[in-house]
Amino acid sequence: MKYFLALFEKNNISKFSAIFLGIIFLFSCKGEQPQLGNDYSEDIRLNQIGYxxxxxxxxxxxxxxxxxxxxLVDAITKEVVFEGSLSDAKEWDLAGERIRVADFTSFSQAGSYHLYIKNFGLSYPFQIANHVLKPVFLGSVKALYxxxxxxxxxxxxxxxxxxxxxxxxxxxxYHPSSGRSSGFTSSPGGWYDAGDYNKYIVNASFPLGQLMLLQEQYPNTIADATLNIPESGNGLSDYLDELRYEINWTLSMQDEDGGLFHKLTAKNFEGMVMPDAATSQRYIVGKGTVASLDFVAxxxxxxxxxxxVDPPFAEKCLEAAKRAYVWAQENPNMAYENPEDISTGEYGDKNFDDExxxxxxxxxxxxxxxxxxxxxxxYPVDFYFKTGESWTGYMKFLGMFSLLEHKEKLPNDYYAKLKKGILEQADFLVDKSTNLDYFQAIDDFQWGSNSDVLNAAMIVAYAYRLNRNPEYLTxxxxxxxxxxxxxxxxxxFVTGFxxxxPMFIHHRQSAADGIVDPVPGLLSGGPNSRQQDTSEGVLYPENAAPMKSWVDVEGSFASNEICLNWNAPLTYILGFLENESN
Structure with a gap:
């Protein structure tokens, strides 16, 4: 009955109609059909969107x-359409569970289904269909708007x-750390970086790199008038319109000498209020080599x-990149650290090789x-993927992916070295995912672990572009x-899908807007065994295993915040799958 009441809540049919449908459903479950029960089982974990x-x-x-x-039970006809046996049970320390696996790969008929297990009940509904993940893909991009x-x-x-x-x-x-002792500037636009209201060049450039890689590889994935944004209908892809909104802001953060200011923030994080109520004075803070190099890229x-599509804009971007590169060559070791009076995200880095x-x-x-x-x-080329490196070390892979896209510009031996390294790392990640309980390619769950899952998947996705090994796609x-x-x-982990x-993400608008549902299309950070927010009163399950160190609580910035550099690989992987899985 819970399923049909959910229809009432989500689809605005009357509660009477929902209950009536539920009664019909329950009476129809007879004969050889399973007794389905009234509730979804929390112990059946599967892709809630579909396959x-x-x-x-x-x-x-x-x-x-x-x-x-x-x-498998057809969600419409209630008929059993497939039967199978669960794998042998196995204990897993990462999740603190004893689990079995239901494999229904051989069933490929399009439709809507539940998985049913006696004494468990029904799984959440899911679909099997071509382009099944397209709504999530478009939602992840609309989230940027x-x-x-x-x-x-x-x-x-x-x-x-x-x-x-x-x-x-x-x-x-201008904050004194910017190199300016006084004055002010205009630097509008861009995207809020995360659950806070600040803007950071490092964590604008890195996501832009992942998002533009998708555009370079699959240029026709999102057409004009697809996302319903203000620019829709202007003759340019909505995807490019949204990217340009962020790029324009990064361009405004370039100093006259070519270097990049590090960030634009208030001195402290604002409270959980709407943007127009967050009125603290904002500052241009810092300047450094890492921000400048990421901007160059x-x-x-x-x-x-x-x-x-816009040659003058393209030329403007390239000239800005060249100027920033010269500045970085003249200032090769300028590391950024937060000044004493600034407590917002640091995005610091001491190793500049990948940048x-x-x-x-x-x-x-x-x-x-x-x-x-x-x-x-x-520069030495290191192909090892390390969890938690994200914006401090993953840029090396973005450089490799771009280079491999342009084989014609590379010497054969250099191209071969890059290709070999990516394929070997992909093989390592495939092997790891095959031998872990939820088939993800990471076994260390840090801050933003969901982005680690997706960044690892990007390496394997690129390997698939080099070698159509079906194990890579899987x-x-x-x-x-x-x-x-x-x-x-x-x-x-994606809001609204x-x-x-998640209903209580660490995201100021979602917390303050009075709307029950959070802003959709945003990726929660994911399990974080370090649990850095317990000192702020966040409570996790007692003795939580690493994969269960996550709570759907507004205050959990360590596990349930959102961030541009988490949404970007989400968009990339969804776009890749929409192009390669159909």
Whole structure:
């Protein structure tokens, strides 16, 4: 009955109709059909959105009843359409569970289904269909619109998540750490970085790099007038329109000498209020080599991204990238640290090798200037993926991916070295995912672990572009299964998608807007065994296993915040799958 009451809640049918449908359903379950019960089982973990027909399809079952068989039930006809046996039970320390696996890969008929297990009940509903993940993909991109700074979100484009303009950023003071002792500037636009209201060059450039990589590889994935944003209908892809909104802000953060200011923030994080109520003075803070190099890379990519649709804008981006690179060469070791009076996100880094590699690679590809390649060859290439490195170390992979996209510009031996390294790392990640309980390729759960799952999947996805090994595609698909419900907490981690998704993300608008549902399309950070927010009163399950160190609590910035650099690989992997799985 809970399923039909959910229909009432989500689809605005009358409660009487929902109960009536439920009664009909229960009376129809007779004869050889299973007794389905009234509730979804929290112990059947699967992709709550669904599976591509030809994909691997597996659910993970928490074993505590001795049931050994499962069946698929058509959600419309209530007929059993497939039956199978569960795998042997196995204990897993990462999740602190004894689990079995239901494998229904061989069933590929399009439709809506539940998985049913005696003594458990029904799984959440899911679909099998071509383009099954397209709504989540588009939702992950539309989420960027909801993060826009210096813009009101009107009802025509934002629906119930409409809001007033916040942070015009037209009178931003220079903090002394910027190298300016006085004055103010205008630096509007861009996207709010995370659950807070600040803007950071490092964590704008890194996500832009991942998002533009998707555009370079699959340029026709999102057409004009697809996302319902203010620019829809202007003749340019909505995807490019949204990217340009962020790029324009990064361009405004370049100093006259070519270097990049590190961030634009208030001195402290604002409270959980709407953007227009967060009125603390904002500052241009810091300046450094890492921000400048990341800007070089994303701006050089922007040149290639926009060259055929807006040449003047593309040239502007490339010239800005060149100027920032010269500044970085003149200031190669300027590390950023928060000044004493600034407590917002630091995004600091002490090792600049990956930023130099990425920036130099993108400039070489955009200019074909061999002097950049001569510099590039001097940097050692490390193919090892390390959890938790994210914006401090993953840039090396973005550089490799871009270089491998342009085989014609590389010497054969250099291309072969990159290809070999990516394939070997992908093989390592495939092997790891095959031998873990929820088929994800990581076994260390740190801050933003969901982005680690997806960043690892990006490496495997690129390997698939190099070598159409079906194991690579399966690993990427199962990474998305993990994100969308096949995980130890049984949540789809993307707001607004799936029957059980986060409702209390650490996100100021979602907390303050008075709307029950959070802003959709945002990825929760995921399990974090370090639990850095317990000192702030966040309570996790007692003795939580690493994969269960997550709570759907507004205050849990360590496990349930959202962030641009988590949404970007989500968008990339969803876009990759929509292009490669159908």
């Amino acid at each position: 591509y027909p030809n994909a691997i399809k597996k659910a993970v079952i928490v074993d505590h009843t001795g049931s050994s068989d499962f069946s 909801y993060q826009r700074v210096s813009s009101a979100l009107d009802e025509a484009h934002a629906g119930i998540w409409k809001r007033a303009l916040g942070h015009p950023d037209d009178s931003v003071l 994303s701006s050089a990519m922007a040149y290639r991204t926009f060259l055929n 130099w590699f990425w920036a130099t690679a993108e400039l070489f590809l955009s200019t074909s200037d061999t002097s950049y390649f001569n510099i590039l060859e001097k 690993t990427v698909q199962q990474a998305m299964d993990y994100i969308l419900g096949t995980n130890a907490v049984g949540y789809s 799936g029957q059980k998704s």
